[in-house]
Amino acid sequence: MQSNNPYFTQPTNPYYRRIDLPAGDLHVFAHDELFHAMGNKVLEMANNNLQIPHIRYMSYTPDAHVGVGTCIGTTAVWGAEDGFVSPSIVGSDIGCGMRVHLTNLQASELQDVKLRRKLVKAIEKRIPVENHARGYFSDIRLEDVLRKGLHGLPGKYVPDAYTPRKATSLTHVESSRFHFDEEALNRIPEPVWHRSHRQLGTLGGGNHFIEIQAISLNEENRPIAESWGLRDGQVAIMIHSGSRAWGGAVNQYSGSEVVKTMHRLGLGTSDPKLVFAPLGSEAGQTYANLMYSALNFAVANRHLMAFAVRDAFKETFGAQAETRTLYDLMHNYACEEEHDGEALFVHRKGTTRALPAGHADNPEPYRETGHPALIPGSMGTSSYLMVGAQDGGRNYHSICHGAGRVRSRNATKQLVTVDEFAASMRIGREDEIVVNHRGLEAILDESPQAYKDVDRIIDSVVNARLADVVAKCRPLAVVKGV
DNA sequence: ATGTCC
Numbered sequence: 001m002q003s004n005n006p007y008f009t010q011p012t013n014p015y016y017r018r019i020d021l022p023a024g025d026l027h028v029f030a031h032d033e034l035f036h037a038m039g040n041k042v043l044e045m046a047n048n049n050l051q052i053p054h055i056r057y058m059s060y061t062p063d064a065h066v067g068v069g070t071c072i073g074t075t076a077v078w079g080a081e082d083g084f085v086s087p088s089i090v091g092s093d094i095g096c097g098m099r100v101h102l103t104n105l106q107a108s109e110l111q112d113v114k115l116r117r118k119l120v121k122a123i124e125k126r127i128p129v130e131n132h133a134r135g136y137f138s139d140i141r142l143e144d145v146l147r148k149g150l151h152g153l154p155g156k157y158v159p160d161a162y163t164p165r166k167a168t169s170l171t172h173v174e175s176s177r178f179h180f181d182e183e184a185l186n187r188i189p190e191p192v193w194h195r196s197h198r199q200l201g202t203l204g205g206g207n208h209f210i211e212i213q214a215i216s217l218n219e220e221n222r223p224i225a226e227s228w229g230l231r232d233g234q235v236a237i238m239i240h241s242g243s244r245a246w247g248g249a250v251n252q253y254s255g256s257e258v259v260k261t262m263h264r265l266g267l268g269t270s271d272p273k274l275v276f277a278p279l280g281s282e283a284g285q286t287y288a289n290l291m292y293s294a295l296n297f298a299v300a301n302r303h304l305m306a307f308a309v310r311d312a313f314k315e316t317f318g319a320q321a322e323t324r325t326l327y328d329l330m331h332n333y334a335c336e337e338e339h340d341g342e343a344l345f346v347h348r349k350g351t352t353r354a355l356p357a358g359h360a361d362n363p364e365p366y367r368e369t370g371h372p373a374l375i376p377g378s379m380g381t382s383s384y385l386m387v388g389a390q391d392g393g394r395n396y397h398s399i400c401h402g403a404g405r406v407r408s409r410n411a412t413k414q415l416v417t418v419d420e421f422a423a424s425m426r427i428g429r430e431d432e433i434v435v436n437h438r439g440l441e442a443i444l445d446e447s448p449q450a451y452k453d454v455d456r457i458i459d460s461v462v463n464a465r466l467a468d469v470v471a472k473c474r475p476l477a478v479v480k481g482v
Numbered sequence: 483a484t485g486t487c488c
Contacts, residue, residue: 068483091483092483092484093483093484094483096483131484131485131486132485195485199485204483204484205483205484205486206483206484207483208483242483242484243483244483244484245484245485247483247484248483248484248485248486249484251484252484332483
C-alpha cells in the first residue's frame with residue numbers, strides 16, 4: 001500500500017513501526033491500516049512534541065488521533081532529573097480514567113428489559129447527569145479529597161470488603177493518593193472550590209459514562225480471569241469519568257505561568273497550543289502539584305459514583321447484591337515511574353498503563369497476574385479487560401485507552417441519524433441496551449459511528465505484544481451525561 | 483473535556 005506521508009517506510013512488522021521524524025523518533029504500535037488512517041496531522045503533532053527538550057521517548061497507540069497540542073494516544077517520557085512536564089500532553093481532563101466493579105449477579109438476571117430500566121433509573125436517582133446538577137455528597141470536605149484522594153473520604157463511603165487488599169501503587173484504588181505541595185491549592189480561586197465541591201459524585205458529559213456489562217472470558221487467560229474473580233456471564237459495572245471542573249481550573253490557573261516560563265527560556269514550537277516547562281521550574285512544579293490534586297479528585301469522584309451505583313444495585317436487586325472493586329486507573333496523567341531501575345517522568349494522554357505478571361509496581365493482589373487494564377469501547381460496543389504482556393516494556397507498559405474517535409462531534413451529528421443510532425443500540429428489542437436518555441439526539445455525537453472499531457484497536461495491541469485480552473464486556477445498559 | 487459565552 002502506498003502512503004501519502006513523507007516518512008513512510010515499509011515496516012518489518014505490520015503492527016509496529018519507528019518513524020524517523022526531523023525532531024526525533026516516533027514509535028507507532030498500530031497495524032499498518034490503522035496507521036495509514038491516522039493521517040499526517042498526527043505526525044506533525046509528534047514532531048512538535050519531540051522538540052520539547054530532553055525528551056527520551058514518544059509513541060502512539062493504535063487509537064491515536066489529533067488532540068489539542070498533543071494527540072490522544074501519546075506516551076511521552078523524560079528523565080525525572082532533567083525532565084519536562086507538559087499540560088498539553090496530560091490533556092484537558094486531568095485524571096480521566098476507568099473503574100470497574102464486579103457484581104454477584106449474572107446477566108440472565110437482567111434479561112427483563114424493565115429491570116434494566118429500573119436499574120438505570122435507580123442510578124440516575126443517585127448520580128445526576130445533567131449539566132450544572134449538584135452531587136449528593138455535601139458532607140465530604142473537598143480539601144480532604146484534593147489532598148488525600150480516597151483517604152480523604154469519610155469512612156462510611158469506603159465500606160468493608162469494598163476495595164481490594166492494601167497495596168502500594170499510585171493508580172491502585174485502595175492506595176490512590178498523590179502527594180504534592182499543598183500550597184499550590186491556593187492558586188485556585190474560591191468559586192472553583194465551591195463548584196467542585198458541588199460536583200463531587202457527578203458524571204460529566206462527552207465520552208463519560210456508567211455502563212452495566214456482561215462479562216465473557218477469553219479461554220486462553222481463564223486462570224487470570226478466575227484469579228481476578230471474573231466469571232462468564234457475570235454482571236460488571238464500568239465507570240468512565242475525570243476531574244470535572246477542578247481539572248479544567250488547574251489548566252487555567254497554572255497555564256499562563258507555564259507559557260511565561262517557556263518565553264523566558266526561549267522555548268516553543270510552531271504550535272502555540274503545545275505548552276511545557278522544566279519539571280524543576282516554579283511553573284512546572286505548580287502545574288505538577290495541581291495536576292496531582294486533580295488526580296486525587298478524579299479517583300475519589302469515580303469511587304463516589306461507584307458507591308452510588310452500589311446503592312442502586314441494592315435497591316434494585318436486594319441487600320445481598322455485591323459490587324466489589326476490580327480496579328481503577330487513569331489514562332490522562334503524568335507521574336514519576338521507575339523503568340529498568342531509572343526514575344522517569346512518564347506522560348500518558350489517552351493511554352493506559354498495563355503492567356505484566358510479576359512486575360514490582362503491580363499492587364499486591366495483582367502481583368502474580370498483572371493488574372487489570374480497563375479499556376472502554378464506544379457506546380453499544382464491547383469493552384475489554386486486558387493484562388499487560390511481558391514485551392510491553394518496549395512501550396513503557398502503555399496501551400490504548402479505547403476505540404478512539406474517527407470523526408468529530410459535529411461531523412457525527414451531520415452523518416449519523418437518530419434511527420441508525422437507535423438500531424445500533426437495538427432499541428425496541430428485548431435485548432436493547434437501555435440508555436438513560438429518552439431522546440438519543442442529545443448524545444448522537446457519542447454514537448458508535450463516531451468511533452473506530454474497538455475490536456481492531458485491541459487486535460493491534462495484542463499483536464504488537466503490548467497486552468492480552470482477559471475478558472470482553474458486552475453492554476446491557478448505559479448512563480450518559482450531557 | 484469544561485458551568486463549553488455569567
